[in-house]
Amino acid sequence: MTELPAYYLPLGRDGDHEHFMPTEHTVSVWGDELQHGGPPIGLLARSLLRHLPDPAQEFTRVTVDILGAIGMAENRIHTTVLRPGKQISLLQSELSVRQEDGTYRTAARAQGWRMATAQTSEIGFVPVPPMTPSPHEIEGAPGMTGIGPLVGDWATKGFAGTLDCRIASADPEGGRQVWVRPTLPLVAGETTTDIEKFFTVLDVANGVGSPLAFCEWTFMNTDTTVHLYRQPVGEWTGIHAEMAVGPQGYGLTGAELYDGAGAVGRSAQTVLIRSLG
Template identity: 45%
Template sequence: MSSPQTTDAAYYLPLGVTAGYEHFTPTQSTVSVWTDSMQHGGPPSALLVRALEGLTQVPGMSISRVTVDILGAIGLSQNRTRAIVTRPGRQISQATAELDVLGPDGRFRTAARATAWLLASTDTAELVTPSEVFGAATEDTAGGAPPDWIAMGWATTGFISSVDFHRLGAGSSRPNLTWLRSRIHLVEGETASPLSRFACVVDIANGLGSTLSPREWTWMNTDTTIHLHRPPTGEWFGVDAQLVRGERGFGYTAADLFDQAGSVGRSSQTVLLTRLPV
């Protein structure tokens, strides 16, 4: 059975373009599990990737790495994005996108930034590292969020309620591998690219990799870096994640990433560990 259906058709409603910025209204489907006054990291990451993909690039270039840094709470007021090429090139290029949030003083502040490396695409099929292929979820096998998340109420509101989950579980060579699919559009009236849809759900790796009790701890990530060895395809994406915890209040989450054709790449996230008050 799928998780509860969201009422929103998209994470963002388009408001138009002014002075090189695209403006959006975030919907309730972007809301974080940690507080209902800010967005989960997934939809803003996807919106930033969308901005990067919208740049005019040299033909034959592909995004090989993207890092999203969360610079502050990404609020639910008007958002805007803009992307620029910061290092042009025919074989190696760098692009940066920023997401700004409208503050109560009427000014925008930058709340997230994505930096991407784009590399020239050539035929290296003879060098491909073999990858195991895992069966992705289907409409019939997709289920709800992890039990702890359901108990916390995370699965019925906000971003998590817009995502289908399917964990392979015992009997698989990767029992923690979880297939994810967002059920709604990124921007109303648009069909998002596979890379944007992929970026939207990869942020969830931090939650899937944790074995901590959400009643005792928070584990918020400050960033997400995705390394790709090929572009992702399809709608379902697999995440096999582990949260590594340190003794000084922080750690990191590392995840192997898949689509239905096999391995796509790897992600890492810096994590702040905080004990909740008793």
């Protein structure tokens, strides 16, 4: 595949659907025929954010369910308003992948709640302090090198290799802390907004928080849910992630999320855990 300077190439619109071609920069560490969860989540969030935008409302919660393998063939997105309202509204985006027979299979679905904004700065309270040190005080490394199980090709393959990552804390006790930003546009020819960059990198929390060795275990997440108490600003996203591993093959990765000014929200991912032995 030809080297391309974005995660997706736009292929135009067909009625209510937008079409995109994923590039090699979306490839997952779990297989060359799969996309990493990050770019599809970013693409779904982009569609939610750009569908009938209301300047009086902001997204406060977005949940993405991965319904099946997100392949490298043509992707299409369809977005609808499920629940309109002046105070609260609910939007949904679906990502489908083109099959060999020309039909499309739904592979992921995102739902986002928007709430009308109001002035509450005088009672504002954030339960966690800003993440330190800042990314500008930390030396970077190729891809996600040096983060727990992220070693060798795992750290630099496909999407992971396109990220600029700075390790704030590599100690697994209490969770690892990293700053991360994408180095490519989400869609070729577009300016990726700060919040679109934020959603594009959030899926890496699962790898950041994992105590498991990649050569011994798989730990794929089936969903990502993000709750925001303000909108993220800037190129960098801070992730303080920790995985809880249960006794029956599944677990949970929870993360505090930050921008340069402090905490902005939290994420949670359900994790399917399997031994490679």
